[in-house]
Amino acid sequence: MLAKAIKAFLIVLLFQLPGPPAAGAEADPFLTLDEELQAVADARAEAVNSRDRAAFLRSVDPSSPEYRSRQADWFDSLTSTPVVDYSLTVDFDLYGSHARAQDRERYGAPVIVTSVEQRFAFEGYQEEPALSELMVTFVKREAGWVFASDSDLDDLGFFSERYPWDFGPVQVSTSASFIILSHPSQAEFAAALLPLAEAAIPQVDAIWLKPWTKKIPIIVPSNSDELAKILATTIDVSKFVAFAVRGVDNEEDWEFTPRFIIINRERFDRYSPELRQSIFAHELLHIATAEYLGPFTSVWIEEGLGRLAETPRPGDAQFFQRRVQSGRFDDRIPDDLEFVSGSATDIFAVYQESQSVVAYLQKRFGTEKLNDFYVRLGEARNEIGTMHFHVDQAMREVLLISFEDFQRDWVQAVRNGGA
Helix, strand or coil: CCCCCCCCCCCCCCCCCCCCCCCCCCCCCHHHHHHHHHHHHHHHHHHHCCCCCHHHCCCCCCCCCCCHHHHHHHHHHCCCEEEEEEEEEECHHHHCCCCCCHHHHHHHHEEEEEEEEEEEEEECCHHHHHHHHEEEEEEEEEEEEEEEECCCCCHHHHEEEEEHHHHHCEEEEEEECCEEECCCCHHHHHHHHHHHHHHHHHHHHHHCCCCCCEEEEEECCCCCHHHHHHCCCCCCCCHCCCEEEEEEEECCCCEEEEEEEECCHHHHHCCCCHHHHHHHHHHHHHHHHHHHHCCCCCCHHHHHHHHHHHHHCCCCCHHHHHHHHHCCCCCCCCCCHCCCCCCHHHHHHHHHHHHHHHHHHHHHHHHHHHHHHHHHHHCCCCCCCCCHHHHHHHHHHCCCHHHHHHHHHHHHHHHCCCC
């Protein structure tokens, strides 16, 4: 889930605004409310940074002992990690309030349910803070506004993004480039991943020549249910091996921020050490390109690069090659939708097809030009035009060829066995 994903919804303002200002005074009730909510968010964040448990609990609803207990455990788990630069920003302008009648009845007080931007980093392992979104319930008690929940909108599909410390104690393992966050029950497995991840870095460097961050957090959830909650998704995550999760700050010109690699142990365990290293190379490639990614970057480019870093050996595209031999090749570069629809075999073949496209581009124009094309395409952020238009423009400027001509040449190379 992108931290600032655009969602379709009906905004209903159901909260109680502060009372009218005194006669002769001018006040903006929305601004006042926003400032009050931000003040409690700032105090909560400062308590995390200073490891002040008592101050943190002052930001929590005092009328719910069960919630306060869970929050105390959350604080202990988070602050057991080297987390720094923790901040919370109330984004009341983004959605307004989603508070419903049932929320006011439950809490028996004025209620606001709104978006809160969460940022944090792990000391020594992130150059830029991770960015994620919480859907926070604020309740106004006698002493002021407090945090009362961040899951009240789960039934509507507005999930707060989760991390290992939301589910229990956290174990930390580190190497030169990686910090792995897991639960104690996964600690031995997690620590064994470090040398594989380190060994995958040269595979990425061979494909991606631009500077990229090499201080990366890895998350190892305990099971598929926890994994789905961390990804804030309802899809069946048990089919996937690993994820490279990135945030996007659309208030900063759609800047994509590197975040985490997440491992699904239930599937990852099935592979040999060599293939595990290849999986790391694929996901690391996505982390490496995050700084240069743009909203018009096609999936075939992104996944083709990942496959190229993962397995550059000839013969590793047998599913796609069988498609060509059986007459199922449609003579075009795959659309984004094909990477998420169809059977598992069809999707895997499309990934191999994207590898064929990018490998042909690399062979014809060179690795440096491949990188330059990706960067140029990512520079298009708020411009008008379709994805196809921007891919074509980037190809014309960097590779001196139109998309249609490149696609035609690649198809011919595929048909002739040269791609």
